[in-house]
Structures are given as C-alpha cells and as structure tokens.
Amino acid sequence: MHPVYSIPMFLTSLSVIGLGLFVLFKKPNVYLNRLFCVLSASVAWWAYGYGMMYRSSSPDQALFWARFGYLGVVFIPTTFYHFISEFLQMRRRQMLIALYLLSSLFIVLSRFDFFLTHPYTYFWGYYPKAGPAYWSFIVFFYVVFLGSVIELFKAYSRLKSNVISGPSLLQMKYVLWAYFVATLSLSDYLPNYGYGIYPFAYLAATGWLAIMAYAIL
16 A cells, blocks of 8 residues: 555546636537546546555455546547547547447456456556556557547648648647647556556646647637
C-alpha cells in the first residue's frame, strides 16, 4: 500500500474533471464542449481508478481497481477521435459507431485475465500485468490517436491554403501540440510488461486536456 503515490492520481482526476466541467459550463449548448467534457470524464475515471489501485492492500484489490479504471481508459481514444471529428467538422458516423463498439468490446475483454491479470509490485504500488491479449488494446489506442493527428495535419494544410473553413490556425496548432503532449503517456504501458518505470501519464493527460481546453475557449 503506497498512498503517497495515489495523491497525484486523485489530483489529476479532480483537475481533469474540473477542466471538462469548466469548458462545458462556458457554452453548454455547444456539442464540441460536451464532447470535451466526456473525454475529460474518461480520463478522470482512469486516474481515480489507478489512484485507488496504488492504495490497494492486496493484489486482488489492486486488480479490481485496475479494471475499474479501464472503464474510462477504453473510451479515451474513441472520445478523442469523436472530439477531433467535431472539431474539424467531419462527418464520420460509421467510423464513430465502429470505434464505440470496439471500446465496448475492450470493456468486456478487460474483465478477464487474458487482458489484465494479477499485478506487479513496484515502489509506487501495484500495477496490472498485461495478459496475452493486451497488446491489441495498445494497438487500438495508438492507431486511433495516430488517425486523429493525421486528420489534424491534413486539415491544417488545407486551412493554411484557405481551402476549408473551420477552426483557426492557432486553434489547430494548440490541438496538435496537445496531441504531442499526450504521446508521452506511452511510457505508462511499460510497467504492464515488467519494466519498473514510474508511470507519469497523469502529467501528460493533464497537460493534453489543459491545452485542448485553451484551444476551445
């Protein structure tokens, strides 16, 4: 049990949901703002679950909270793509349906040991061990994120050429910078495979959403 290391996760959860609600209440009728709030809620759910995992006194309890946290994690890439689709005014209904179905499938998979299993013990606390099927979610997560940034770059190029209307160039730059901050979270998957590198994705997640909130407002 390592309660000290749970504090940054709880602070991240509060900060991120606070950002989401702040953006939502600024313009509650704007769909983009509502999507940002949903994305923030997904990240906040993950941070709270992992904060509780670090406080766990047994491997079974830690695994419960890891799987609880994944109820938010599996929707982060999908809600991010949904946000980008709305931000760029794209119509990708079939793609979004497919992504939400895949996220829902990963919720089911995350309940079993072949996805996440009994955790490792590190200096900061317990951390779930990757099962044989876990790699599929990592691929899903970063393929969706990469697809989102490709769409951003394409739209940024067209916007610079005055081919399309939509968000400003400055807004686009902020969202692109936010994406690159988010990629720092890749290090959080290493402890799932036995590498004792302290997971600091909570910092990347907070910076990512703070920059995106600034871009929206």
